[in-house]
Amino acid sequence: RTAVIKCRAAVIWQAQEPFSIEEVEVAPPKAHEVRIKILATGICGTDDSAIKGKFREVQYPVIVGHEGVGIVESIGEGVKGFKPGDKVIPLFAPQCNQCVSCKDPRTNVCTTARVKNNLIERPKGLMADGTSRFTCKGKHIYNFLNTSTFTEYTVVDEIAVVKIDDDTPLANICLIGCCFSTGYGSVLNSAKVHPGSTCVVFGLGGVGLAAVMGCKAAGASRIIGVDINTAKFDLAKELGATECINPKEYDKPIQQVLLEQTGGGLEYVFECTGKPETMVAAINSSHFALGTTVIIGVSAPGETISLDPLMFIAGRTLKGSIFGGWKAKDCVPKLVKDYKEKKFDLDKLVTHRLPFEKINEGFELLRNGKRYVYLMIY
Numbered sequence: 503r504t505a506v507i508k509c510r511a512a513v514i515w516q517a518q519e520p521f522s523i524e525e526v527e528v529a530p531p532k533a534h535e536v537r538i539k540i541l542a543t544g545i546c547g548t549d550d551s552a553i554k555g556k557f558r559e560v561q562y563p564v565i566v567g568h569e570g571v572g573i574v575e576s577i578g579e580g581v582k583g584f585k586p587g588d589k590v591i592p593l594f595a596p597q598c599n600q601c602v603s604c605k606d607p608r609t610n611v612c613t614t615a616r617v618k619n620n621l622i623e624r625p626k627g628l629m630a631d632g633t634s635r636f637t638c639k640g641k642h643i644y645n646f647l648n649t650s651t652f653t654e655y656t657v658v659d660e661i662a663v664v665k666i667d668d669d670t671p672l673a674n675i676c677l678i679g680c681c682f683s684t685g686y687g688s689v690l691n692s693a694k695v696h697p698g699s700t701c702v703v704f705g706l707g708g709v710g711l712a713a714v715m716g717c718k719a720a721g722a723s724r725i726i727g728v729d730i731n732t733a734k735f736d737l738a739k740e741l742g743a744t745e746c747i748n749p750k751e752y753d754k755p756i757q758q759v760l761l762e763q764t765g766g767g768l769e770y771v772f773e774c775t776g777k778p779e780t781m782v783a784a785i786n787s788s789h790f791a792l793g794t795t796v797i798i799g800v801s802a803p804g805e806t807i808s809l810d811p812l813m814f815i816a817g818r819t820l821k822g823s824i825f826g827g828w829k830a831k832d833c834v835p836k837l838v839k840d841y842k843e844k845k846f847d848l849d850k851l852v853t854h855r856l857p858f859e860k861i862n863e864g865f866e867l868l869r870n871g872k873r874y875v876y877l878m879i880y
């Protein structure tokens with residue numbers, strides 16, 4: 503019988519508190535669950551919003567982290583397609599392949615009950631059976647976005663993990679678990695950018711830079727990067743931005759600047775900050791008739807935006823995108839293969855590597871505009 507594993511995890515005991523590295527107990531996987539030894543994990547703004555108590559109704563105490571890579575340690579009853587030793591990526595956007603959404607090519611958001619609880623509706627932070635696999639100091643610890651990667655071992659539902667080639671080089675590949683796939687796919691799948699088009703990306707963090715890479719891969723003629731941190735501009739240009747602008751350097755709204763610079767607005771707009779005021783500016787910078795704006799950034803609970811409905815009457819569109827529109831089980835192995843074949847270079851998104859116990863330092867780097875860090879968990 504598979505035993506409980508005692509290991510290190512970075513626990514958030516309550517909102518606004520830093521991570522606390524604790525010894526936690528990780529229970530064996532139940533039926534249709536997989537226990538994974540996490541080898542590396544990215545640090546993402548969504549995790550940071552959960553730490554700040556600004557990510558929907560997260561339950562505390564919680565183990566966050568949602569973009570990792572690891573090795574299967576054990577599998578529960580009824581699990582097919584995985585065995586101990588397999589190299590895997592946990593999926594915050596699972597794919598059950600049974601529900602109406604998984605059978606519909608138009609969406610990648612699985613709507614099986616297990617997923618709705620943790621992704622689309624009020625996050626339960628629990629496994630499908632309504633219980634947790636983590637305990638610490640006698641308390642149950644919630645999971646996060648079906649994954650929880652800031653721990654040496656985690657347990658996920660079998661629909662929330664995918665096997666990748668065992669010879670895949672480790673560490674950086676964890677970015678395919680969220681950041682890279684989210685930005686790159688929002689361009690190729692959600693917006694379907696066409697060659698020669700004009701694009702703008704608001705927010706040049708990991709997701710925004712991946713969107714810039716997607717616009718370049720899609721053959722856009724103009725790729726404008728927008729960020730208030732000009733230190734991000736060099737890498738954005740290296741990855742494909744044709745120009746970068748800082749809203750703080752203008753005495754008029756950035757959408758007006760963009761409308762003037764592009765003779766009437768952008769064909770494709772990618773909003774990666776999650777800030778409502780930036781979303782409004784982004785939508786208003788799109789072409790009045792041909793413009794499509796893709797909302798990728800995650801706003802805080804209760805935040806809203808106000809728009810003049812007439813701005814859509816000539817044909818503008820507004821849509822959302824989770825995990826870049828990729829059906830995760832089908833697409834992650836292909837993205838990993840493309841990475842190995844150097845069809846894109848996500849390594850450039852990694853600016854720092856830190857040992858697990860320095861996770862709080864990692865988030866300080868993220869908050870101070872360093873593009874990307876991740877933790878090597880030995």
Ligand SMILES: CCCCC[C@@H](C)NC=O
Binds near residue numbers: 594824
């Ligand atoms: C509704 C919740 C969506 C969460 C999407 C996050 C994980 N994307 C990038 O961080």
